[in-house]
Amino acid sequence: MQFNESVKTDCRHFLGDRPCKPHKTEGVHCENCDHYEKITRRILIIKLGAVGDVIRTTPLLHVLGGKGVHITWLTETPEILPSDRIDRIFKLDAVSLAFLQAVSFDALYNLDKDPQAIALAKLVQAEERFGFTMEDSVCRPLDERSHDKWMTGLFDDLNRANKFSYPEEIFAMCGLKFRGEKYIVPLDDSPRFELDLPHPIIGMNTGCGARWVSRLWKVDNWIELAKLLQRRGYGVLLLGGPDEDARNREIALASGAMYLGTFPLQRFLHLVNEADLLITGVTMAMHIGIGLGKRMVLLNNIFNRNEFEMYGLGSIIEPDVDCLGCFKAVCDLDCMNMIEPREVFEALEAEIEKLK
Numbered sequence: 001m002q003f004n005e006s007v008k009t010d011c012r013h014f015l016g017d018r019p020c021k022p023h024k025t026e027g028v029h030c031e032n033c034d035h036y037e038k039i040t041r042r043i044l045i046i047k048l049g050a051v052g053d054v055i056r057t058t059p060l061l062h063v064l065g066g067k068g069v070h071i072t073w074l075t076e077t078p079e080i081l082p083s084d085r086i087d088r089i090f091k092l093d094a095v096s097l098a099f100l101q102a103v104s105f106d107a108l109y110n111l112d113k114d115p116q117a118i119a120l121a122k123l124v125q126a127e128e129r130f131g132f133t134m135e136d137s138v139c140r141p142l143d144e145r146s147h148d149k150w151m152t153g154l155f156d157d158l159n160r161a162n163k164f165s166y167p168e169e170i171f172a173m174c175g176l177k178f179r180g181e182k183y184i185v186p187l188d189d190s191p192r193f194e195l196d197l198p199h200p201i202i203g204m205n206t207g208c209g210a211r212w213v214s215r216l217w218k219v220d221n222w223i224e225l226a227k228l229l230q231r232r233g234y235g236v237l238l239l240g241g242p243d244e245d246a247r248n249r250e251i252a253l254a255s256g257a258m259y260l261g262t263f264p265l266q267r268f269l270h271l272v273n274e275a276d277l278l279i280t281g282v283t284m285a286m287h288i289g290i291g292l293g294k295r296m297v298l299l300n301n302i303f304n305r306n307e308f309e310m311y312g313l314g315s316i317i318e319p320d321v322d323c324l325g326c327f328k329a330v331c332d333l334d335c336m337n338m339i340e341p342r343e344v345f346e347a348l349e350a351e352i353e354k355l356k
Helices: 021-026 051-055 058-064 094-101 115-123 144-152 156-161 166-173 219-231 242-255 265-274 284-291 341-355
Strands: 041-046 069-075 088-091 104-110 125-135 138-141 201-205 235-239 277-280 295-299 314-317
Touching: 041 058, 041 115, 051 284, 058 069, 058 166, 069 094, 088 094, 094 115, 104 115, 115 125, 115 138, 125 144, 138 144, 144 156, 144 166, 201 219, 201 265, 201 284, 219 235, 219 242, 219 341, 235 242, 235 265, 265 284, 277 284, 277 341, 284 295, 295 341, 314 341
Parallel strands: 041 069, 041 104, 069 088, 104 125, 201 235, 201 277, 277 295, 295 314
Antiparallel strands: 125 138
């Protein structure tokens, strides 16, 4: 059997190994398809990192995308990326690394300094390159645009002196100007949670991960804050992952706050979305909340507050110490716990007023 028709392999919708979406939804063939979109630019974005880091890189999609632009993104957390804005999302594995070395791109944007990322940036075929690469087996900036971001990652004093937010920095690395482009956090079509709580609901994200324990606010502080909020008539919803499960159960038992347990990432996004306001440290939940447009109070001690682009959505509370932004995983002063629950409560009340 001979099929004589022209297949438009340069179309953005063309997949090669299976039917494209326009054919599956409308039955069209290339010769009579109104959805043909010729690829004029192929780009690869490498941002592996933690979920929060991937989320705060998504503002680039507002300016890198467009008609005729085919975007491939390599990451460790594909489920957090907006598939309607990215043509190919690859999870970091040996198969993906092999494939990407066989493909050519018009532009490569490597925004990570991980060994896998800089090695791939060295090997991938691309006309233009932005961000970081590998030289002498270590990370180096590809050009002057990435030099400052590279330097602030090497020296704590330079990091503390930085005045730019993370989106401003990565836009500059890519030769772009940040103009307030928002995070993009996709929600799937799974059902909403039915929470029997009064509004406004305050989401309390109580953990910080296992690496930077200097960011932990004591369980007793969370319990006191939860009680203050509930006496005021607000709903309190405890948030966290497996690392926070035990502490959240303790807080719930002592305070009466609602805790539903831990969830896969997409369900966790929906749970965060149920909150009207968040109180959180510098964590994945912070970036999720920003992406979902939630007002928040952010607790910070060891990072440079300038790096957080909050889009006017909230306030930052820090301890009154001279060594803010120390970047220490363990703090001898235990400075986070110099922040009193009453101070956080008052900051939350100020943010609640902005919801009205």
